[in-house]
Amino acid sequence: MPTSNRKRAASRERPDAEPRATFAQLLPHLFADVPRMIGIIVVSIVAAAFSLAQPAIVSVLITRVQSGEALSWLLWSLVAVVVVGAVLQGYQHFLLQLTGESIVLNTRRLLIAKLLRLPVAEFDARRTGDLVSRVGSDTTLLRAVLTQGLIEAVGGTLTFVGAVVAMIIIDPVLFAVTMSVVVFAGVAVALLGPRIRRASAAAQERVGDLTSAVERAVTAVRTVRATGSTEREEALVDAEAVGAYRRGVDVARVSALVVPVSGFALQAALIAVLGVGGMRVAAGLLDIAGLVAFVMFLFMLVMPLALFFGAVTAVNTALGALGRIQEIIDLPAEDAHDREEAPLVRLRGPANVEDEPDAPALAFDDVSFRYPNHVVRARVAHERAVARLDRAQRASGRGRRGEVDALYELDAARTDDPSPLVLDGVEFEVPRGSRIALVGPSGAGKSTSLALIERFYDVTSGAIRLGGVDVRSIERDELRRQIGYVQQDAPVLAGTLRDNLQLGRNDADDDECAAVLREVNLGGVLDRTREGLDAQIGEGGVRLSGGERQRLAIARTLLAAPPILLLDESTSSLDGANERAMRDAIDRVSDGRSLVVIAHRLSTVVDSDEIVVLDRGRVIGRGRHEALVETTPLYRDLAKHQLLVPGG
Numbered sequence: 001m002p003t004s005n006r007k008r009a010a011s012r013e014r015p016d017a018e019p020r021a022t023f024a025q026l027l028p029h030l031f032a033d034v035p036r037m038i039g040i041i042v043v044s045i046v047a048a049a050f051s052l053a054q055p056a057i058v059s060v061l062i063t064r065v066q067s068g069e070a071l072s073w074l075l076w077s078l079v080a081v082v083v084v085g086a087v088l089q090g091y092q093h094f095l096l097q098l099t100g101e102s103i104v105l106n107t108r109r110l111l112i113a114k115l116l117r118l119p120v121a122e123f124d125a126r127r128t129g130d131l132v133s134r135v136g137s138d139t140t141l142l143r144a145v146l147t148q149g150l151i152e153a154v155g156g157t158l159t160f161v162g163a164v165v166a167m168i169i170i171d172p173v174l175f176a177v178t179m180s181v182v183v184f185a186g187v188a189v190a191l192l193g194p195r196i197r198r199a200s201a202a203a204q205e206r207v208g209d210l211t212s213a214v215e216r217a218v219t220a221v222r223t224v225r226a227t228g229s230t231e232r233e234e235a236l237v238d239a240e241a242v243g244a245y246r247r248g249v250d251v252a253r254v255s256a257l258v259v260p261v262s263g264f265a266l267q268a269a270l271i272a273v274l275g276v277g278g279m280r281v282a283a284g285l286l287d288i289a290g291l292v293a294f295v296m297f298l299f300m301l302v303m304p305l306a307l308f309f310g311a312v313t314a315v316n317t318a319l320g321a322l323g324r325i326q327e328i329i330d331l332p333a334e335d336a337h338d339r340e341e342a343p344l345v346r347l348r349g350p351a352n353v354e355d356e357p358d359a360p361a362l363a364f365d366d367v368s369f370r371y372p373n374h375v376v377r378a379r380v381a382h383e384r385a386v387a388r389l390d391r392a393q394r395a396s397g398r399g400r401r402g403e404v405d406a407l408y409e410l411d412a413a414r415t416d417d418p419s420p421l422v423l424d425g426v427e428f429e430v431p432r433g434s435r436i437a438l439v440g441p442s443g444a445g446k447s448t449s450l451a452l453i454e455r456f457y458d459v460t461s462g463a464i465r466l467g468g469v470d471v472r473s474i475e476r477d478e479l480r481r482q483i484g485y486v487q488q489d490a491p492v493l494a495g496t497l498r499d500n501l502q503l504g505r506n507d508a509d510d511d512e513c514a515a516v517l518r519e520v521n522l523g524g525v526l527d528r529t530r531e532g533l534d535a536q537i538g539e540g541g542v543r544l545s546g547g548e549r550q551r552l553a554i555a556r557t558l559l560a561a562p563p564i565l566l567l568d569e570s571t572s573s574l575d576g577a578n579e580r581a582m583r584d585a586i587d588r589v590s591d592g593r594s595l596v597v598i599a600h601r602l603s604t605v606v607d608s609d610e611i612v613v614l615d616r617g618r619v620i621g622r623g624r625h626e627a628l629v630e631t632t633p634l635y636r637d638l639a640k641h642q643l644l645v646p647g648g
């Protein structure tokens with residue numbers, strides 16, 4: 001494949017490649033608050049009038065001095081005009097900053113609202129740090145450039161127009177001379193615009209990469225320390241930091257060209273005005289008062305012009321940042337992926353009670369599934385790039401920029417291969433009130449099955465039915481209200497015990513929270529500090545043991561009291577006491593519920609109503625423990641390894 005095609009294919013596959021926004025997309029952000037914008041325009045007009053009055057008064061003053069007339073009130077009015085003008089400018093500046101802050105707030109709200117509603121697959125394919133940096137750094141950049149650049153330049157436009165009119169009135173010839181210099185500078189700055197935009201988008205992307213690298217290292221800090229890979233991670237983050245620095249310098253280099261161009265424009269215009277103006281005064285075509293006023297107007301013209309040139313940089317930088325923001329805002333939210341042909345069904349009550357009384361609570365009907373191609377490719381690319389970095393580090397002793405650049409470079413030749421089937425014709429049922437266990441080796445597709453029930457993804461073919469109804473025709477919120485899902489290993493959020501429990505039910509009071517904790521054998525956690533429910537459990541629940549975390553998550557789902565519970569058992573090894581506590585908790589929650597448990601320890605599930613054995617995405621055995629030991633060799637091996645049958 002030719003390099004250009006390969007690059008194009010790669011950039012299509014990389015979700016965050018070269019996002020761009022147009023000027024039209026910037027306008028709605030600017031005019032989100034119309035009344036305030038009108039206020040700014042009014043203040044700007046008045047401020048401009050006060051500025052423009054100054055040269056006019058000075059000109060009259062000079063004429064009066066020349067003719068020996070009295071000045072008294074004119075002098076005071078000049079002082080008043082200068083003071084009021086300055087106050088108005090301060091107020092205008094404040095209003096502009098306020099507008100900038102509102103723009104950032106609105107943009108952040110849009111972005112956060114969309115981020116929290118993106119399909120799960122988007123999170124698989126993107127890097128968390130990069131998403132986070134769009135909310136933080138890109139929106140901040142948008143504000144900085146909007147307030148410091150564009151809006152001030154818009155505010156200065158009135159002064160600019162007034163100055164132009166006044167200069168034309170004073171001396172059209174001198175004005176023509178001035179403009180020829182200014183137009184030259186304007187063309188030069190306009191030509192630089194696209195380069196600034198490209199450089200700035202690249203710089204912001206690098207900041208996203210940097211945040212991702214930091215996030216990766218910090219979230220896995222225990223693994224990083226335990227494996228002695230601090231230096232390796234440091235090199236990786238450092239390479240990203242250097243990348244961000246280099247792209248930042250690129251922006252500085254391009255935008256630095258704007259400064260001399262506008263400086264040159266001012267100097268050249270001043271020299272031209274003084275030279276040509278002086279000659280015109282000597283020739284009697286212009287008086288001294290007129291020349292002084294003209295020069296003052298020239299400064300008034302140049303100031304907004306400099307702001308305007310700065311705004312070109314600002315707008316182009318803003319468009320780079322906005323492109324990255326807009327890319328997320330434009331992504332379809334999770335619900336937008338719903339099947340249109342299937343009419344939505346509103347469940348009349350908990351699915352396993354009322355809908356189709358004879359249908360099982362859950363049923364997998366010939367379900368096959370492959371992860372979306374872009375998700376799989378992002379994973380493969382990431383793994384491959386990290387492996388390459390490892391090799392490079394081993395070879396050179398330190399991380400190299402090019403290797404990190406390769407992090408998301410994809411092997412374009414592979415882009416058309418469909419991703420492999422992760423589930424293949426899976427069939428099983430969960431009768432109401434029963435407990436079903438999914439077992440099988442790592443990678444068999446157990447967690448994926450639960451993710452499909454929750455509709456984090458939709459099946460590729462076949463159907464999953466809840467109370468006889470295809471889950472794809474149930475509104476996601478409603479579906480998820482029927483299901484409690486306890487994920488593997490880290491199912492709690494930073495915050496207090498109460499915060500975590502109330503995720504299950506917002507209005508649960510302290511007594512209910514305490515009762516449910518005791519129900520899952522977490523009374524000890526509640527009593528061990530004086531803070532009780534207000535005890536902080538740390539980022540990801542680090543202040544709890546693996547088993548406690550999982551039981552807290554079970555307690556949370558109990559508060560929500562869903563008719564169906566999906567439990568992905570913790571893979572971390574539990575001590576005897578914890579394991580017993582977990583089994584008791586599961587026994588209690590299974591009362592009157594339909595339960596699907598992914599078991600890594602067969603001891604948790606030997607007494608299930610049915611055990612489904614998965615291997616490489618296929619069901620290779622179904623039945624009770626005793627029968628499976630006889631009929632399914634893989635299950636027999638698992639049981640042997642876990643000492644549940646003799647002969648292991």
Ligand SMILES: Nc1ncnc2c1ncn2[C@@H]1O[C@H](COP(=O)(O)OP(=O)(O)OP(=O)(O)O)[C@@H](O)[C@H]1O
Pocket residue numbers: 124371375376379422440441442443444445446447448449
């Ligand atoms: N988000 C994802 N994107 C792409 N592929 C994935 C994703 N999650 C899992 N896979 C792949 O799907 C297959 C099944 O994974 P799954 O997590 O369902 O297995 P599992 O049986 O739950 O394993 P374990 O017992 O180790 O948790 C694996 O090959 C895995 O690499």
